[in-house]
Amino acid sequence: MKKHTKFSITECAKLTGLSRTTxxxxxxxxxxxxxxxxxxxxxxxxxELLRIFPDIKINDDSKFTTVDTQNTHILxxxxxxxxxxxxxxQERESWFKSQIDELREMQxxxxxxxxHKKKRKIFGIF
Numbered sequence: 500m501k502k503h504t505k506f507s508i509t510e511c512a513k514l515t516g517l518s519r520t521t522x523x524x525x526x527x528x529x530x531x532x533x534x535x536x537x538x539x540x541x542x543x544x545x546x547e548l549l550r551i552f553p554d555i556k557i558n559d560d561s562k563f564t565t566v567d568t569q570n571t572h573i574l575x576x577x578x579x580x581x582x583x584x585x586x587x588x589q590e591r592e593s594w595f596k597s598q599i600d601e602l603r604e605m606q607x608x609x610x611x612x613x614x615h616k617k618k619r620k621i622f623g624i625f
Contacts, residue, residue, distance in 0.1 A: 505535065505542040514548065514555050526551065549574055 508527075512519045526532035527541075532551050535542045548555065553575065 504545050506545065506548060508534075508541055508543070511543050511548060515552050546574075553578065 506514065508519050508522060512522055515522070522532070527534055532543060533547050535544065549571070
């Protein structure tokens with residue numbers, strides 16, 4: 500059986516269980532799902548399809564290719580790692596924001612302290 504790396508929109512609809520219209524409206528026209536346009540032909544790479552629909556199953560008895568389970572596990576693990584990195588980046592961002600807030604508060608206190616000090620008179624005039 501020949502292995503596909505690109506799928507037509509009709510094939511993508513069958514694989515995902517969605518209609519072609521839904522694929523176009525929710526995924527293609529809104530640029531969620533990247534497509535390849537070759538003249539009037541539109542296709543979707545297997546890796547792109549798995550990025551958006553990681554749980555799709557491509558069976559041997561269909562006319563579609565079989566997804567290598569090792570590659571699926573690699574993609575799943577990669578997605579997990581990317582999600583973890585995103586979570587860590589969000590935590591860092593939150594920590595930095597709290598540090599900025601603390602510094603601003605300290606700066607405000609320092610400015611208040613300066614404005615409360617009595618001005619020294621110079622030569623008894625001012």
